Amino acid sequence: MTKALISIDYTYDFVADDGKLTAGAPAQAISERIAQVTQAAYDKGDYIFFAIDGHDEGDTFHPETKLFPPHNIKGTSGRHLYGPLADFYQDHQKDNRVFWLDKRHYSAFSGTDLDIRLRERGVNTVVLTGVLTDICVLHTAIDAYNLGYQIEVIKSAVASLNEENHQFALSHLQNVLGATIIE
Ligand code: ZN
Numbered sequence: 363m364t365k366a367l368i369s370i371d372y373t374y375d376f377v378a379d380d381g382k383l384t385a386g387a388p389a390q391a392i393s394e395r396i397a398q399v400t401q402a403a404y405d406k407g408d409y410i411f412f413a414i415d416g417h418d419e420g421d422t423f424h425p426e427t428k429l430f431p432p433h434n435i436k437g438t439s440g441r442h443l444y445g446p447l448a449d450f451y452q453d454h455q456k457d458n459r460v461f462w463l464d465k466r467h468y469s470a471f472s473g474t475d476l477d478i479r480l481r482e483r484g485v486n487t488v489v490l491t492g493v494l495t496d497i498c499v500l501h502t503a504i505d506a507y508n509l510g511y512q513i514e515v516i517k518s519a520v521a522s523l524n525e526e527n528h529q530f531a532l533s534h535l536q537n538v539l540g541a542t543i544i545e
Contacts, residue, residue: 370499371492375440376433382432388524392519404460410461411462414441490506490541491520495520495528513535513540515532517545
C-alpha cells in the first residue's frame, strides 16, 4: 500500500486568531499534532502533498466570492502554513516526496494535477489532515472516493469551526465514504 498524506489548508487565514476566514481555537488546538503526524508519515516514506487554497485578488468569477470574505489571497501571508507545520515544510520543501499544490476549490483534486501525480507514484491510499473537516477535507475525500482511492482521516489532525460540523463530517467520512478514521 503506497500512501500520500494530503495536508489541507492549515494556513494563517484559516487558523490564526486574525486569519481572514479562521476556524480559531479548534484549528489552533491541532497545531502540534498535525506537524507530528506529517513528520511521522514522511519518516515512514509516505508522500506529502500540501494542498493549499489560493485565490486571486478581486476574482469576482469565483463562487466563494459570494459566500466568504476574501481569504488565502496569492502573495499574502494568509497563505503561510501555521505553527510547527511551517517548520516541517521549510525543512523538507526541496525533497522530492514533498509537494505544494495551489487549489482554487474546496477539493484538493479540483483543477489540480493531484490525481495524476498520485497515480504516477502508485499511490492508492490518501491520508487526510487539515481544515476544515466538513469543507475542504470532506470535499477532497468525496473526490478521492469517486476516483477510487482508499481514504484515511487522522481524527486528531483535522478540525472544524464547531464540534457539530466536525462530528457530522467524521461520521459521513466513515459511513458514506468508507474512510478509516485513525485516532
Ligand atoms: Zn477558498
